[in-house]
Amino acid sequence: MSPAEDPTPGENVHEVKAALVARAGDAQAQKSRQGALRTGIAVVAFVALIVVVNVLTNGNFFTAGNLTNVLRQITYNAILAVGQTFVIITAGIDLSVGSLIQLTGVVMAQFANASGLDGPLLVIVTTIVGVLVGCGAGLVNALPVVRLNLPPFITTLAMMLMARGLAFKLAHGVPVPLKSSAFDALGTQYALHDLLAPLGLPGIPWAVLVMLSVVIVFAIVLTRTRFGRYVLAIGGNEEAARLAGINVRLVKTFVYVISGGCAALAGMLLMARFSSGSPNTGVGSELQSIAAVVVGGTSLMGGRGSVVASFFGALLIGVLNNVMNLLNIESYTQDIVLGAVILLAVTAEEIRKRVFAR
């Protein structure tokens, strides 16, 4: 609109508004059409993939038992990836989560054995203790980052070493077996058994329910709350966020605390699975969680990211592992394929962005 066409800017506000609403409607419609198309393509591709895989594995893949198995296997990585997503959106990284699984596992097992509690109360109190330890470690990760501007790579690397060392020291290098059987339900049993039994399904593992709750809660936190918006804004332009009055230090601190808390939850589920807190589990899982986030399309440069996408990243990696196991591919080859898939996923995402760049 040049000034010539539009001599009295004040008077046509209503027209502009009406036009805007109409245009927003058009944009929305176009968006949903594109969305439907993309979803359609994805569903067709997914079904085709399952059919192919199912044939290759002689029908062993697409069984309730196996699919449940896949979900159970990705539980730990998916929960780590949720916390890691928040950190990576702020252009940070958390290398300590693998070690925090070890540390919180050992601490929780020792606490559970010494507490004298039992039943659901034991599970709840122990989980709270573990999450507090994880969040505390996250706080220690964050303080040098927000106060002194140290790179998170370094502070979380230091935490990775310290937490691992501490876990081994506390446990004297061997797993700490749980005396109580209160955690067995979370580790091995199924929820909704009665509901799903008529369909021939064993139910949904409790651990998977915990994972889905974590994913849903934090997906809402990221997309629907002020905190989530601030996390995205800080990742997109930290200075602009600061000048908009956002308490950047506080928000970034919380991001590392969330990541530490997620590590503790993963540690709790692993402990429940193996009925012991082990200083040996979880090694290398920080890199697995970063891989899930990256495969989910979150940029390591910060500013963009989605909890749900990270979950699907973890799922994709889990499915790949599972299929390769079913196909009896040896583990060395599996690593090669996984690495190649990660590289392929991020390359494809980058190319897609450039093609659709507007």
Added chain:
Amino acid sequence: MTAITKSFPGVRALDGVSFEVASGEVHALVGENGAGKSTLMKILAGAYVADGGTIEIDGQRATIDGPKAAERLGIGMIYQEFNLVPDLGVIENIVLGIEPTRGLFLDPKTATARATAVLAELGITLPLDRPARRLSVAEQQLTEIAKALVRHARLIVMDEPTAALTDRETDALFALIAKLKAQGVAFVYISHRLEELPRIADRITVIRDGRAIETRATDAMPQDEMIRLMVGRALEAHFPDLPPVASDAVVRLAVRDLRAASNVNGVSFEVRAGEIVGLAGLVGAGRTEIVRAIAGADVATGGEIAVDGHPLAARSPHAAIEAGIAFITEDRKAQGLVLGMTVRENTTLAHLAAYSRGPFISRAAEVGVTNAEIAELQIRTPSSEQIVRNLSGGNQQKVVLAKWLTGEARVFLFDEPTRGVDVGAKAEIYALMLQLLARGAGIVMVSSELPEVLGMSHRVLVVRDGQIAAEFARADATPAKVIAVAAGVAA
């Protein structure tokens, strides 16, 4: 250089500039902020490529398509911000990029020999092993000069070389320039300090609006004449009439003895409701730093800031926003916007609590206020969901304004509000400022465009060395007076 032109999107930065430098000559370039001096210099350095015109060196047509080409042609650049590697020593910096080698390995002996030869020729001594970060400004500058000479520079371009030097260091620099002149080295000398030019320059070219207005021998260019040529144009007529400030208007913003490490050295002034106070001054004088300290973007080390008589409790952007201060930053891409977010998300970022229920954001409330602002400010965007990166400069600036208009701010700090926006958007931004005045807001405006400061301010404060050097009422403020104070020629 003949008929050099260079355009940036929407702006013709250089419009047929021609000038020449003889060997053994110091040729000074003067002009207001934004006149085109730096662009010209960057073309010489190969940082930009000219759109048109020719460059001849020693009578030979030359193409400067990159920094390496400039270096090969014997052009040495000494920017105001030095280009030294902070942790390398003097010798390593001098030979950076042209390190002598023996086979695969560095040859420190030859490097030292070459560097010391140049330094000896200049008759200067430098602490050779000291990393650049621990050198004084003058020592860093000498290192830069040696760096140029080791590359056999015959033309050295200096941007504001004396800006950070003491008087004694300036004397030493001028002596050195005289010595190199005698050896046939030519200099292009860019400076805002008009009073030093008679001591150093042989000829002076005045640049204005991307054109070389006039070149004269220094003797034939008295200072007042130079200022007249720099200012040139009459005030452009496109500024709206400012309504007078009511005589009983309340004081919106009071700043007393404000100090900050960033170059704010005891600044006091007041802004009343319905008043625009313009901060004029040269780049680096401390104008931006003053508004940044008020907005809490930089930490103030002393002084008081009060809005409507209430002193600010804390020194943070958050405290300033709470007190009713809106800061529209100079660099919208780096400080004002999250480019990857939508118009809606940027508009509500500073006041998100107002569009939330508890911790949850209300999407409907956000869309409502954003569409209202889009209509009000006539932001040209397909919808509130457009990514801000995809908007034009003027529309991006309007999104920044939208962000601050949605709040309850009564004090607006505008830092270069119209930089890089086209004429139409400029007029809209001015009209908006008048609306804010009508609502009873007080405005502080920093602008490097002198006509804008003079045309859009009730009072003009001239900033120099982080202090307010002079105050002019609208009626008294003439370009010549303001420039004279800003350049330190008059007080």
